[in-house]
Amino acid sequence: MRMLLVEDEKKVSDLVARALRAERFAVDVADDGNRGWELAEAYDYDLIILDLMLPGLGGTELLQRIRRKNQQVPILILTARDATAEKVRNFEAGADDYLTKPFAFAELVMRVKALLRRGPVARSSVLRVADLEVDRLTQQVRRGGRRIELTPKEYALLEYLASNPGRVFSRTMIIEHVWDESFEGLTNIVDVYVRHLRSKVDDPFQIKLIRTVRGVGYGLGESTDP
């Protein structure tokens, strides 16, 4: 998979490129709009990540040009502005997703993967992490064959964590996926739910699956901590 990153902030582009390369993607970086257009014209990318504030050719202009040339390629917008009107304008111009700075890199990678996965993808209805099973159809959770009763919110949280085992999700990401935007900034609610989830999923078992990475967030997977 090859992708184009158009971002003028060197540090941001380094970070994003590094995060994506770590996921085994090939990443080309352009640091202004004109260079971005040259690359987009020359190669057939699987995904384009575009910053809106660019020197030279502006992000929105570049977005429109790419769309005129290629209807298919998924485009993810990065921006420090998040006025609703602007979002709508860019979606209309052909953006597929939108990420507002400062974003968690885990979130960026998730969204990139989600964009690449779009379309009919056969996904197993049962998520497995170690001896934990989350059945998305029946919304039943079992661990070591034993049924665990969860409230709907606890289930939603666990399913989200289990959707990408090993990855760490920030509290903001969890809020956005499990609650809604009204709860933004209310990250303590995540801690409370994780604690409740732990008491049901982890406490009765030897091996702990729910991981806390301080300052980053929570993840699911067999602990690699020493």
Add this chain to the structure above:
Amino acid sequence: MNTRSLSFRLVAWYAGVLTTVFILLGLLTFFLLRHYLEVNLLDIQARRARQIADTLVARIRRSDETKLGGEVESLYSPEANDRFIRITRSDGTVVYASGAPKDARFDPVLVPPLPLGVPAADTRKVGPIGGSLLIAARDTKASDGTIYRVEVGASGAPSEATLKHVLMMLAVGLSIAVAVAVAGGFVLVRRALVPVERIAHKAEEITQHNLSERLPVVHSGDEIERLSVSLNHMIARLEDAIHGSKQFVADASHELRTPLTVMRGELESLAQDVLLKRETRESLGSVLEEVGRLAEIVEGLFALSRLDAGEAPAECVRFDLSDLAVTTAEQMSLLAEDKRVTLTCVSSGEVPVKGDRARLKQVVVNLLDNAIKYTASGGQVSLRVRHEGAYAILDVTDTGIGIPASALPHVFKRFFRVDGSRSREQGGAGLGLSIVKSICTAHGAVLEVSSAPGRGSTFRVKQPLANDDVSAQFS
């Protein structure tokens, strides 16, 4: 009536001055007229006295003095003309004295004789004997050298009656004049001050959300036009200043986001490195938490600057506030449970409102979060929704620590904390209530707070009910 109002004071001052001037003018007129009438009457008496002295008295001799009476009677008939005539010889003997006048205004018998040796004054006034009597006297020499004194008098009553009449006319006329002038002045002043009322009314409506509006200017060329123009200039300067500070906040939040992204990204990838020592990871985590808090503040400021800039809400729909409150309270119940705070939600049927559901939900979330945060375990937080008249009322009441009265006016200010150290431990950026306030304002809702320190606080959102025929009003 407001006795301190400009119109009242102007009219009162004007009426006072007018009344004083009219009274002085009236008195002056009265006294001048009285003086004129008296002088005039005396002058007539003096001429008549001279006439009698010169034509009758001067021609006779002492032996003929008894004839004088008859001549005076035939020529002047004083009784019929209500006049007093008396002729006295220099030795004090009254030669002739007229009888009682027809109108009986004075009694001639009571008019004191002019004492001998007193030089005959030209005129004199004898006090009220059933009315004043004005008497003119003249001494003259008869043909044989005998000196006689002729006194002619007339009652002052007719002129006094005239004066009384004039006084009455003055009083009535001037009162009417004052009344008309005051009423006219009042109407004029009121009319002149109507633009002031309008300016005041409009000025009260202008807040930071509609600073682009201006006061009405009536091009009358008067001071009020100047005042409204100057006030409008002031509003324009205010608008510039507020716009500038909003722009600054927006730009600053924007500029802060990129470095925050880099910091967070670098730190996150570091923190997930499994080879790190535990202490290093803890420090990284602590730094990341602070970065998170910083990002939260930037987000909050950005959200506020957008709300202040009056950005149109993402959506404007009609929904049931009571339903929103119930679901939100449910979602937050675990948070309360975790702190062993009882969260109750009471609603009375459907309470339809119009607005951006997500933002109004944020209002409920922030208020409940705050209430739970500041209520000790065992306490209670209650959410009540109802309608009252044309308004939807949402109350969030807690039995928490409360807010001191001195801090109440400031709780909606950005970064305001009642007590820095305590609040900081509870987390939060200090922007939650400001955001609540801004969302309420954008929805035309009023946010109020009342509190008793140590017993708890109540936050109240009062929003107009959705009216099917009225589109929601957003600023």
